[in-house]
Amino acid sequence: MKYGIDIGHNAPPDTGASGIRQEDNLTREVGLRVMSKLRALGHQVVNCTPQRASSVTNSLWQRTNRANVNRVDAFVSIHFNAFNRSANGAEVFAISSAGRRMARPVQEEIVKLGFFDRGVKNGAHMYVLRHTAAPAILVECCFCDARVDMDRYLAEPMANAIVKGLTGSAPAPTPTPSPAPSSVSEEVRQLQKVINRLKVTDGNSAGRALKEDGVFGSSTREATRRLQAILGLMTDGIAGDRTWRAIRQVLAKPILRANQAAGPAVRYVQYRVRVDIDGIFGPQTAAAIRRYQSSNGLTVDGIIGPQSWTRMIG
Numbered sequence: 001m002k003y004g005i006d007i008g009h010n011a012p013p014d015t016g017a018s019g020i021r022q023e024d025n026l027t028r029e030v031g032l033r034v035m036s037k038l039r040a041l042g043h044q045v046v047n048c049t050p051q052r053a054s055s056v057t058n059s060l061w062q063r064t065n066r067a068n069v070n071r072v073d074a075f076v077s078i079h080f081n082a083f084n085r086s087a088n089g090a091e092v093f094a095i096s097s098a099g100r101r102m103a104r105p106v107q108e109e110i111v112k113l114g115f116f117d118r119g120v121k122n123g124a125h126m127y128v129l130r131h132t133a134a135p136a137i138l139v140e141c142c143f144c145d146a147r148v149d150m151d152r153y154l155a156e157p158m159a160n161a162i163v164k165g166l167t168g169s170a171p172a173p174t175p176t177p178s179p180a181p182s183s184v185s186e187e188v189r190q191l192q193k194v195i196n197r198l199k200v201t202d203g204n205s206a207g208r209a210l211k212e213d214g215v216f217g218s219s220t221r222e223a224t225r226r227l228q229a230i231l232g233l234m235t236d237g238i239a240g241d242r243t244w245r246a247i248r249q250v251l252a253k254p255i256l257r258a259n260q261a262a263g264p265a266v267r268y269v270q271y272r273v274r275v276d277i278d279g280i281f282g283p284q285t286a287a288a289i290r291r292y293q294s295s296n297g298l299t300v301d302g303i304i305g306p307q308s309w310t311r312m313i314g
């Protein structure tokens with residue numbers, strides 16, 4: 001079989017929902033596993049996820065176009081839901097009867113993991129289902145804004161469930177990518193330094209800073225991914241031009257005021273003052289900044305100026 005796998009969103013301005021976790025990160029960690037597991041079972045896989053897009057419609061068009069141009073046998077779009085923090089569970093959308101036949105076992109396998117069964121639903125309103133020539137499904141794995149789902153969710157079993165549902169075969173565990181051959185690089189050391197300065201951790205090591213050793217290992221990759229998610233970039237764990245450009249925008253310490261500012265610097269500040277990261281400096285962000293300023297003994301004005309920047313990144 002030739003599968004077209006579509007990692008939902010991850011192509012700004014096509015970005016996913018924000019919940020307890022970001023949909024972009026979840027679809028990516030599941031989607032990449034689904035792809036490697038399908039390949040390990042001997043299937044062909046076409047990654048239908050674009051890297052960038054001029055609009056959301058263009059992002060969706062690129063996905064279906066890749067599937068159609070590559071004449072895939074089946075198309076699978078991976079998403080996570082978000083609604084009101086209490087709605088929860090899994091649902092799979094399809095239109096055609098072939099699509100529904102593909103959807104049902106995927107839904108059943110996800111439900112076996114303990115998620116509430118919202119059923120197979122009619123996806124006639126969904127662009128990627130309407131525009132794909134092959135039988136297509138859109139999997140809403142569970143709700144990224146529901147505590148009950150995020151407590152239950154793990155990427156590996158979710159990916160296994162999708163692959164088992166698609167193929168009928170139980171996939172092997174995804175091998176954890178071995179760290180790249182250890183060559184010390186000054187560029188990697190610079191990256192590690194800036195990640196530490198920005199106080200982004202790899203999320204696994206109890207908030208410990210990265211070793212500034214110039215070796216691009218799994219901690220550095222994971223911390224890079226987290227930094228990319230904070231800055232609103234494709235979370236590929238590779239610090240390319242776009243990532244460095246966004247980092248420089250933060251290090252430039254721009255003065256940020258409510259309703260006047262947007263972009264990576266605002267997203268970074270939102271990360272530091274612990275408010276939802278959406279890149280928009282609205283009243284909630286201003287309030288969180290005031291709290292941050294107050295608890296750090298700074299002038300409480302809700303504006304990010306030199307004082308607050310120095311406190312945050314030195």
Ligand SMILES: [Zn+2]
Pocket residue numbers: 008009016017023079080081
């Ligand atoms: Zn989505």
